[in-house]
Amino acid sequence: MKFWLMKNEPEDYNIDDLKRDKTEPWDGIRNYQVRNMIRDDMKIGDQAFFYHSNCEIPGIYGLMTINSKPYPDHTAFDKKAKYYDIKSKKESPTWLMVDVKFKRKLKKIITLSELKSHKKLKDMRVVQKGNRLSITEVQKKDWEYILKLEEK
DNA sequence: GCCAACGTTGGC
């Protein structure tokens, strides 16, 4: 089982929306590295942090589970959609997505600044300058370390 | 294949 950190802008879709909906397609991935990760490495049952980016308090807000295999991101075919991509064809889709399932909200937000303050987490992509991948893999030791921070 | 120009991400 692998662990992931998945970013989203809370103004578009946030942890409370996922709590309400229970499961949701994680659409809009338009980066090849990220697409390859979900295609090749993501499995049903993997665990993920729900991270809020581009907002007042960037950080980890909740936990979720990967709930489907990768499948074509149909929003790429929709001319009216924000993430329409003329190059993605139905017979050979460029972009993929997975469904995520709500697990729980964290008891307290683990903010980006808190993550940065822990030397043990310095290898995490999310604390590194210029990291723009919307999904990154999290090492097991970092996953467990962060869950302990929640209890403090 | 190089690389300048442009667009996007995302912290601050």
Added chain:
DNA sequence: GCCAACGTTGGC
């Protein structure tokens, strides 16, 4: 809103 970092595009 600013801007650094990075990805993509497209001319050559």
